[in-house]
Amino acid sequence: MPDVQALVNDFVNKLRKRKIEGSQATAKHTAEFLRSVISQQRIPYTNQAGALIDAVKAVGEQLIAANPVxxxxxxxxxxxxxxxxxxxxxxxxxxxxxxxxxxxxDDDEDDRDDHPVLSAAAVAAAARSTLRPPSLHTLLEDVPNASAAPLSSSGGDSEGKSKSADRSSRIRKLKHDVIESVNDLIQDIDTCHEQIAEQAVEHIHQNEVILTLGRSRTVMEFLCAAKEKKRSFKVFVAEGAPRYQGHVLAKELVARGLQTTVITDSAVFAMISRVNMVIVGAHAVMANGGLIAPVGLNMVALAAQRHAVPFVVVAGSHKLCPLYPHNPEVLLNELKSPSDLLDFGEFSDCMDFGSGSGKPLLHIVNPTFDYVPPKLVSLFITDTGGHNPSYMYRLIADYYSADDLVLQQKSTANSKSLSGLV
Incomplete structure (x- = not known):
C-alpha cells in the first residue's frame, strides 16, 4: 500500500503552492483525501474512535498549516x-x-422487575455520557447503570471468542459507516450549487434589479435558475478590480440570456438606489455571521445598508467556519502580487536607486478579501435553506463538535498518530 506520509506531503505541497484553489475544490479534495486516510488507518481493539480522531487531527493540522487562508x-x-x-x-x-x-x-420475571430494560432515551443518554464530558444536563439525567444488571455466564472460552468477534465486527462497522458518511459529505459539496439554486425562485421576483460583484459560480447558478423559472430581471455586475472577475461573470450571464450591465466598482454607491437586492458569494462564513468575501464587498454592503437594500449571501455549508474573526489561527487576508495593479516595468521606475538603498518609494497593497460584519448581512442562503446571521451558531452545533473547534499543535501526538498509518 502507498506510504500515507508521502501522500500527505504531496497534498500539503499542492495546498502550499496554490495548485488547489477555491472553497469548493479545496473542500472536495480535502474530504477525498481524509477518506483515503481513514480507509488505510489501523484501528486497535480499544478506543477505535479515538484512533481515527487522532489520525485525522494529525493530518488535518498539516493541511491547515499549509494554506491557512x-x-x-x-x-x-x-x-x-x-x-x-x-x-x-x-x-x-x-x-x-x-x-x-x-x-x-436471559433473566426470569423476578429479575426483570429488579433490573428493568433501559428505554431508548436512557440508552441514548448513557451513550452520550460515555463519549462527552459531564455537564449539568447530563448530571440531571436519570440514567440507570447498565453495568449493574446481571449478565448470564455461559462458558469463559465461548464468551471470549464472541467478544473478540464482536470487537472485530464493530471496527469494520465503524470504518464503513464513517467512510459512507464522508461520501455523503462529498456528494453534498458537489451538489451544493444545485441545492442553493433551487431556492432562487423564492427570492428573485419579476422585473427586479440585482447587483453583484466579481465572479461566483454559486451566484451565477442562482441567477440562471431564476431565469429558467421564467423570471425576467436585470443584473448589475461590478467588475471587481483589480482582477476583473466581474467581466467573466457578465459574459457568462449574457450567454445564458440574462440582461446584464457592467459597472465600475466606484459606481456602486451611485447605482445602488436603482437596485432591489444585492446577491453575492463568499469565501467563508464565520461563526458570528460575519463574512470573508472578495475585496470590495464591504463597500457594497455599506452602500446597501445606506439605501435599505437587502444584502443576501449565497454559500454552501462547507464554507461555514466554526471560528470567530478574532481567533488567532484565523488569517482574514492575504496579499496578492502587485502586478495586478501595476506592471513590473512601471514599478521599477519608482525605485530609488540614486541613494544606493534600492528601497521603493511606491508601495502597492493588493489584498484579496474583505471582512463584512454580520450587521450588514440580511440573509444567508445555504444548501439547507435561508438563515439569519444570528442563526449561524445553530448550524455550527449541527456540523461541528465543540472538542474540535481548536486543533492543538502537538508534534509528538502527530508522529504517534501517523505511525499507525499503513
Whole structure:
C-alpha cells in the first residue's frame, strides 16, 4: 500500500503552492483525501474512535498549516471529526441497546422487575455520557447503570471468542459507516450549487434589479435558475478590480440570456438606489455571521445598508467556519502580487536607486478579501435553506463538535498518530 506520509506531503505541497484553489475544490479534495486516510488507518481493539480522531487531527493540522487562508480545509477536517464522533455514538447506543435486550431475555420475571430494560432515551443518554464530558444536563439525567444488571455466564472460552468477534465486527462497522458518511459529505459539496439554486425562485421576483460583484459560480447558478423559472430581471455586475472577475461573470450571464450591465466598482454607491437586492458569494462564513468575501464587498454592503437594500449571501455549508474573526489561527487576508495593479516595468521606475538603498518609494497593497460584519448581512442562503446571521451558531452545533473547534499543535501526538498509518 502507498506510504500515507508521502501522500500527505504531496497534498500539503499542492495546498502550499496554490495548485488547489477555491472553497469548493479545496473542500472536495480535502474530504477525498481524509477518506483515503481513514480507509488505510489501523484501528486497535480499544478506543477505535479515538484512533481515527487522532489520525485525522494529525493530518488535518498539516493541511491547515499549509494554506491557512483556505478556511474550507479546516472546516472539512472538523466535519470529518464530527462524523467519527457521531458514528461512534450511534454504534455505542446500539451496543447498549443490544446488551439490555440480551439481559432482559436471559433473566426470569423476578429479575426483570429488579433490573428493568433501559428505554431508548436512557440508552441514548448513557451513550452520550460515555463519549462527552459531564455537564449539568447530563448530571440531571436519570440514567440507570447498565453495568449493574446481571449478565448470564455461559462458558469463559465461548464468551471470549464472541467478544473478540464482536470487537472485530464493530471496527469494520465503524470504518464503513464513517467512510459512507464522508461520501455523503462529498456528494453534498458537489451538489451544493444545485441545492442553493433551487431556492432562487423564492427570492428573485419579476422585473427586479440585482447587483453583484466579481465572479461566483454559486451566484451565477442562482441567477440562471431564476431565469429558467421564467423570471425576467436585470443584473448589475461590478467588475471587481483589480482582477476583473466581474467581466467573466457578465459574459457568462449574457450567454445564458440574462440582461446584464457592467459597472465600475466606484459606481456602486451611485447605482445602488436603482437596485432591489444585492446577491453575492463568499469565501467563508464565520461563526458570528460575519463574512470573508472578495475585496470590495464591504463597500457594497455599506452602500446597501445606506439605501435599505437587502444584502443576501449565497454559500454552501462547507464554507461555514466554526471560528470567530478574532481567533488567532484565523488569517482574514492575504496579499496578492502587485502586478495586478501595476506592471513590473512601471514599478521599477519608482525605485530609488540614486541613494544606493534600492528601497521603493511606491508601495502597492493588493489584498484579496474583505471582512463584512454580520450587521450588514440580511440573509444567508445555504444548501439547507435561508438563515439569519444570528442563526449561524445553530448550524455550527449541527456540523461541528465543540472538542474540535481548536486543533492543538502537538508534534509528538502527530508522529504517534501517523505511525499507525499503513
Amino acid at each position: 483556505e478556511l474550507a480545509v479546516g472546516n472539512i477536517v472538523r466535519r470529518v471529526l464530527h462524523i467519527i464522533r457521531e458514528e461512534d455514538l450511534s454504534l455505542t447506543t446500539a451496543a447498549i441497546g443490544d446488551l439490555n435486550i440480551s439481559v432482559g431475555s
